[in-house]
Amino acid sequence: MTKIQKQCAICEKPFIPKTVNSIYCCKICSDTAYRKRKVQLKKEEQRKAVASRIPDERKYISVPEAIILFGVAKSTLYRHIRQGRIPAINLGTRLVRIDRATIEKMFPIREDTSGMKEFSAVKLYRLEPEDCYTIGEISKKFGISDSSVYKHIRKFSIPIRQIGKYVYAPKSEIDSIYNSE
Ligand SMILES: [Zn+2]
Incomplete structure (x- = not known):
């Protein structure tokens, strides 16, 4: 079975979550998140x-x-x-x-959006290959380089899944970021 990769909400490195709710790659990152939340509160x-x-x-x-x-x-x-x-x-x-x-x-008081990232990180996706594009398909379809595609995937916290040498990302998310212009 292929595991779904997520991006750590703190260090932004890809990791294999232990449960569907994991959003941090390691203890150090989850402790950092906890401290940050406390400071904000x-x-x-x-x-x-x-x-x-x-x-x-x-x-x-x-x-x-x-x-x-x-x-x-x-x-x-x-x-x-x-x-x-x-x-x-x-x-x-x-x-x-x-x-x-x-x-x-x-200096209008800014809404605290720090919780939003966690919210989107636990959003569930169907990452079956038929619901996904490969990175190569994305770059061809939208005329963007592979490295830009990866950059946007990180920026928008889009989940990815690797099967063999291909990396898959959900079509719905990719379409919504590139078709919005
Ligand atoms: Zn981390």
Whole structure:
């Protein structure tokens, strides 16, 4: 029986999953993923805590508040302040207050999409040869080099399966990435 290869959601190397739900190639990668998730959760908690302390009607916020609320680097904020792109008032040493609405427009809070990659990684595919193209077929059909095909397969986390010397990828996924233009 041929095993289905997946791409590790952390190191991006192909691996043979132990179960259909495996998305990491090894213990080190799954530990890394766990730590990353914890850091993200903590940041999100901090953001919510700070947000709940600032009433909606408050127009000016401090630099540390802006850093946590909008995930912007301190140096970036100060650069925008110096260049006059973010209106600021100075209430004294270390008491700069900056215009919240402006920062909000410049740095909209991004949705956390880190969980999405895992979601797509566990999506199940029929990887029977009749549902798949070989890499050679893809490059011929869409006029792209083999190496570009592999690059796109990695970029879009498309599952592949190797049988003998041929590597197969599901037609549905390949058609959807190349026919979308
Ligand atoms: Zn890995």
